[in-house]
Amino acid sequence: MIAFENVSKSFWTGRDRKVILDQVSFKVELGNSLGVLARNGTGKTTLINMMAGLEKPDEGKITRTSRISFPLGFMGGITSKHSATENARYIARLYGLDPDYVESFCRWLTGIDHYFDQPVGTYSSGMRSRFSFSLMLALEFDIYLIDEGMPSSTDVEFNRKAGMVLRQRLKNATVIVVSHQPRTLEKFCRSAAVMRNGRIYMFDSLEEAKRLYDYETHS
Numbered sequence: 001m002i003a004f005e006n007v008s009k010s011f012w013t014g015r016d017r018k019v020i021l022d023q024v025s026f027k028v029e030l031g032n033s034l035g036v037l038a039r040n041g042t043g044k045t046t047l048i049n050m051m052a053g054l055e056k057p058d059e060g061k062i063t064r065t066s067r068i069s070f071p072l073g074f075m076g077g078i079t080s081k082h083s084a085t086e087n088a089r090y091i092a093r094l095y096g097l098d099p100d101y102v103e104s105f106c107r108w109l110t111g112i113d114h115y116f117d118q119p120v121g122t123y124s125s126g127m128r129s130r131f132s133f134s135l136m137l138a139l140e141f142d143i144y145l146i147d148e149g150m151p152s153s154t155d156v157e158f159n160r161k162a163g164m165v166l167r168q169r170l171k172n173a174t175v176i177v178v179s180h181q182p183r184t185l186e187k188f189c190r191s192a193a194v195m196r197n198g199r200i201y202m203f204d205s206l207e208e209a210k211r212l213y214d215y216e217t218h219s
């Protein structure tokens with residue numbers, strides 16, 4: 001479970017305050033995957049980072065009682081000067097998992113062959129995003145945090161394997177996706193919310209959320 005209680009967050013832009021959340025309260029229970037619709041620049045990444053514990057609220061309380069992933073695509077835990085092998089084994093130890101399992105899972109999923117033993121700094125952006133996604137899937141969380149859908153990979157074999165593993169994980173896991181596109185949320189979510197003007201409006205279905213979002217977008 002993730003619960004926000006009276007959470008506020010804003011940034012000083014040099015001229016005024018950009019309000020991301022203003023006294024917001026909501027809860028995401030296990031099994032109730034949530035999609036949050038928000039227009040670009042409203043604070044999607046900030047919201048996901050707060051759920052992951054990467055950003056602190058200015059006020060209020062965020063409670064996490066489950067194993068919550070880092071945001072999909074987040075490279076913060078990965079060191080560029082070390083190889084994928086070293087990173088995978090180190091991160092496995094941090095999470096109390098078998099390093100042999102995590103290394104071989106990531107090798108299989110990324111399909112980057114001998115580059116797996118080269119420094120991550122030498123990878124293309126596609127290779128990096130495949131590696132960080134494979135790590136997230138190797139670690140098995142209760143709640144997966146996804147910012148704007150799947151990583152854009154042109155590797156057909158990776159997309160096939162990653163999609164298969166993700167579907168398997170989602171049978172037991174809960175997903176929170178933030179996106180500006182309702183289509184991204186359709187695949188994953190049972191309930192939906194709209195984020196705008198520092199507030200989060202919760203709905204039981206994506207259809208209801210889309211009505212408010214479309215109204216906002218077109219008005």
Ligand SMILES: Nc1ncnc2c1ncn2[C@@H]1O[C@H](COP(=O)(O)OP(=O)(O)OP(=O)(O)O)[C@@H](O)[C@H]1O
Pocket residue numbers: 011012013018020038039040041042043044045046047
């Ligand atoms: N550390 C920061 N300092 C100042 N302003 C920030 C900071 N982080 C984010 N912002 C501002 O807060 C707003 C929301 O940023 P955020 O990246 O969360 O939005 P987003 O909805 O994910 O954006 P996009 O759709 O463009 O990816 C933006 O105007 C951004 O410039």
